[in-house]
Amino acid sequence: MALTVDKLINDDRFCGDNVYQFLAYLPFGLLLLVVRTLLALVLWVASIILPNKSAVRQMLSTLACWTFGVYVKTKGTRDPRCSVMVGNYVSCLDSLAASHVLGTISLRKWKVPPFFASTLGIRNAAQFVRKQHFADCPSKPVLLQPEGGPTNGRGLLKFTDWPFPIGNRVQPVAITVERLFTNVTVHRPTDARDKFPWSDALWFLCTPVTVFSVQLLPAVERHDDDDAAFTHKLRSTIAEALHVELTSYKWEELNRCGLGVRRAAAPDLLRLARQVKEVLPAVPINDIVRDLASTRSVDVTITNLLEGRAPYTPETQPPPPAATQPRYVTPVPTGVFPKSAKERQLSFQERKAQMIADARRKYIEKHGLNIALNNC
Known part of the structure; x- marks a missing residue:
């Protein structure tokens, strides 16, 4: 990186x-x-x-x-x-x-x-x-x-x-x-x-x-x-x-x-951290802020957390009701890094597709749109 x-x-x-x-x-x-x-x-x-x-x-x-x-x-x-x-x-x-x-x-x-x-x-x-x-x-x-x-x-x-x-x-x-x-x-x-x-x-x-x-x-x-x-x-x-x-x-x-980063660190980090938290709710906010302080990028921080490069202890989340059980669940990094480039690319594409589908589902539920989740 x-x-x-x-x-x-x-x-x-x-x-x-x-x-x-x-x-x-x-x-x-x-x-x-x-x-x-x-x-x-x-x-x-x-x-x-x-x-x-x-x-x-x-x-x-x-x-x-x-x-x-x-x-x-x-x-x-x-x-x-x-x-x-x-x-x-x-x-x-x-x-x-x-x-x-x-x-x-x-x-x-x-x-x-x-x-x-x-x-x-x-x-x-x-x-x-x-x-x-x-x-x-x-x-x-x-x-x-x-x-x-x-x-x-x-x-x-x-x-x-x-x-x-x-x-x-x-x-x-x-x-x-x-x-x-x-x-x-x-x-x-x-x-x-x-x-x-x-x-x-x-x-x-x-x-x-x-x-x-x-x-x-x-x-x-x-x-x-x-x-x-x-x-x-x-x-x-x-x-x-x-x-x-x-x-x-x-x-x-x-x-x-460097001076600009230091002056804008606090408000910007919190805003970016909230965006990461919406995608990865199990990650503690302090761990998100710590990684964002070096990356300054939501996408890079999400990748670091998913790949295990930014370690964290998942927060316990109460199970949602059965009717709203999400079809896609963001995986917790296992710490196992695929050996071949092909496996790493497939793993990344699967996670990317899963994150996009999960974000789409949340958007549909939040705005009450009449769209079948099966199409996600």
Whole structure:
């Protein structure tokens, strides 16, 4: 089943199973926040007074990782022939993780202090000149994250944010992130590409450690592909390495649609749930609402309930009078999935025909139409 918008974004910061563990850790987290804030001041002063040398930049990168509690694991080998890397987008500190282990420069449109951008390995995309960069420092590859904005890592957005035409040989990078207790990225109405998400960065400071995994994939060559085909090849390579789906969403659509879903969730879900309840009266309303929150579709939710993908405990229904005993009864899912495609298709068609006949019978009884039920 295709991912819906609400599956690609995190609304809430807390993600742990046990809230008491998080509350027990909170005093230590606040102490860690104070210590790392002081360390950030040291980092700021050092970035101003120290010369711009490669050894100094590496030291500042290490100090920045300590400040934000970032630990980076790498897998794979960097291709020295690739001056451009393309990766997915999962957090505001992807650039720091990649810069620390790969020495990359990440392009952003954020309006942040120069020392902060330099420490995180960020270059402003609007002021970036590709030819000049490769003439000055050809050993530092550029990391592009053309999704345009972060997701929770469950799917890959469309690649739309290209600051310049990419070359004929590009190395894909698959980035994942793990953390205890809290989600790394949370979407808000004020999210924008040119604003650094300071609230997300603040949670790095009070979290014991955030583990980034950077997987370097084999380089992809363009050959005779046009830009669209080459982009699709890069997306497919990264999605396959991450074991996630390719989605048709752009980041702007994700942000806008995600906010719309959250605002309209309550009234819309109840209206849709009532429609499902009319077809499947034995299913508890809470189970219907829970599945509708992810599908946003009456048909898909009915199918999930019938197929057993959305488990529930049937409500006991009083037997109707003999005169009004329905000819068709909606089956309760058995949990047995047919082995062959032919059996699955037949099973689906039988259920579909039975549901249509049952709905027709209810309509005839409700409006008192003089139509024989045997024709249903």
